[in-house]
Amino acid sequence: MTRKSRRLWLVCACVLGLGAAAGLTLNAFSSNIVFFMAPSQVRAHPPGADRTIRLGGMVVAGSVTRTHEGETPIAQFDVTDGQAAVRVRYAGILPDLFREGQSVVAVGTVGPNGAFTASEVLAKHDETYMPKEVAEALRASGKWDPKYGKAPDAASWDTMTVKDARHDLAAARGPKDGQAE
């Protein structure tokens, strides 16, 4: 075994290993990337029903309803970025830090009727902390800009968003549903 042929072996093995890693990564990137979307984006460009997304925004105050199917608890609530609201349906236990009027991230898919079915609902460890992506979405929607100080607190979000969000929700659902609301 000469030095040269050993080096050839090593290079081959390295190329094979890293090549496999690169191949697997690219393959996984094409199908396993999860995009973050704000409710208004979901309304404007609904993703395919097989595409998992992260939906983030504020939970509209007064929108949470709890029912159950058989023994499975179902929670439903609206998530808004101040421009549009999306109804989220979740079968399971909502996290401890889930609050109306506070930020939330829901992981799941958008159904053909525009409703969002969550497989996971995340509320952050700290009630004063807002997920970066939610803050960014709120800034983009013009509801709050970090340039003008701290994020408004939960209470003011309630009064600030409920009306707009309800309005958008009614518009999105069509006149009949809207009146029923």
Next chain:
Amino acid sequence: MSLMLTEKMGGPELGNFALALACCLAGAQAILPLIGAQRRDARLMALAPALAVGQLVALAASFLCLVGAAVSDDFSVQNVADNSAVAKPLLYKITGVWGNHEGSVLLWALILGLCGAAVAAFGRNLPSALRARVIAVLGGVSAGFQLFCLLTSNPFQRIWPAPMDGQGMNPLLQDPGLAFHPPILYTGYVGFAVPFAFAIAALIEGRVDAAWGRWVRPWAVAAWCFLTCGIALGSWWSYYVLGWGGYWFWDPVENASLIPWLTGTALVHSAIVVEKREALKIWTVLLAIGTFSFSLSGTFLVRSGILNSVHAFANDPARGIFILALLALVIGGSLALFAVRAPMLTAGGLFAPVSREGLLVLNNILLCSICAVVVTGTMYPPFMSLLFGKTISVGKPFFDATAAPLAIPLFAFMAIGPMAPWKRAALWPVLRRLWWAAIASLIAFAVATFSMSGVLPVLATGFAVWVIAASITDITDRIGLFRLSPAQSLSRARFLPRAAFGAALAHAGAGISVLGLAAMSQAQHRIVEVQTGTTEHLAGYDWTLRDVHDEPGPNYQAIVATIDVRRHGHLVTTLRPSKRDFASQHQTTTEVSIHTNLMSDLYGVLGDRHGSGAAATYVLRLHYNPLAPWMWLGALVMAIGGALSLSDRRVRVGAPRRARTTVAEAA
């Protein structure tokens, strides 16, 4: 009394002074021994250990002052006021010191100081120039981070007026598991500073030989053991505290600890080749630099808020710039030195592709490929948001699809490695010795195929059994069990190096962990909303919600559920999950109740209460987690294996005399 204690210790100002003193000593430690080693000035070189010990003493004093301030509720210290409160239990007043950014940086510096002093204490047999340079490099890194601590995150900052009570700690962090997780994890991270310093010292000297491999390996193994335990402890914490039944979330912070673990594991293996065969020298030096660089970036990129994660308790860009500059200096500087000096290192012994060395190279390639995948998955989202403003996330499906297929061949070859001869081997004789391991793993494949769903868990089970069985074969073969008389076997076992036992144990531990992971993929759970008295069926058990009642706690109000779990009518256990409401922090925490028999965990979580009185319903989350404890048990076995090989006489930190003379001659 506690006030007197701080009076005696001098309080935060003394702590601040001690920290500044430590920083000055570290600066001197970085420069003087280096000059001494260059000029072969014995007096300057002899300063190194003294300075390292002095720095440690100053740091320890500084750390004690901070602990003293926290214990005595000195709320004029900003850090204590922000993170502590009078009502907090004493244990958490102490452990809370490192539960925040400033304190954790100080702990980090303290452990680094400890590493420097450890090299000074245990490295007496090292050539004096090498020892001086190693301690100097550690001093340089120390100085940088102590400066960071002093300038941007000083834990001794005062506030005026001092509040009457502190703001208290996040109730989630009030947990014994989390109290000891950071020190162990940090010891793992920081421990890799020693191999790094050895690598830099070797590059400055321009020489790496077998002796260098023998000296550097114990430090790498020790750091690796701590990192393994730290990761396992963190994973266990999230399993029993967060209440989701999950144990690993592929969160950026978790990945930040996994990445140096992967390269550290590669380093521990490649250093064997340097020690035994004087090959892979340049690569090992690069791995030592890389592992510490990943440790540094892992701990500090997270703290600077570049990676968005639930763990980050400091999102302060001002610190970020300091950290980035420091990282650029340490990592960039060491890589530049590597680029200039590495070509001077001569290539070592030759070996065939199929040989112990060849298999260790394969181990390194696969571990580094996994590492590359994890780095890509962790760094891609922040880069996408930085460059294109797109917010994306990469989660479990991505890592399952990329890391797992690379780990399978790693395990396949892991069994063969320790049995293959050095230099040149034939695959067939090795495989023939593993015949019963092969049969065991085929049986495991067969059983798994019928009882498990999914291709990956089946493959993982088979290869995990393959590795465990091969580790047992390795040891029984070496001591000639069943081949020789029991007395002969025993005496062989006594003379077998402990490192051999250590390696077999560590490999078996990895197998045990993977078995646990594979079985956990088959975990079952149900979420139900029921009234008291209802019985649910899950995984062959009957779970009855017997009662729910209120229970007052010291600083919270709890509701506690009583769930009887029966199997075939016999009571197995009674689970008491609860929910605690911390009124002062407006926070609720979930207390999981877990019953384990080491083969499976019964895991109960109490959710919301709806309605009231007799008609009230409760949301319950019930989990059946097969082999869950094996995941952490395997990690513990791995760490014990590492510790066992550390206790081997041949790799004792104080290196053997013979090696010293050969180096002296070479010099």
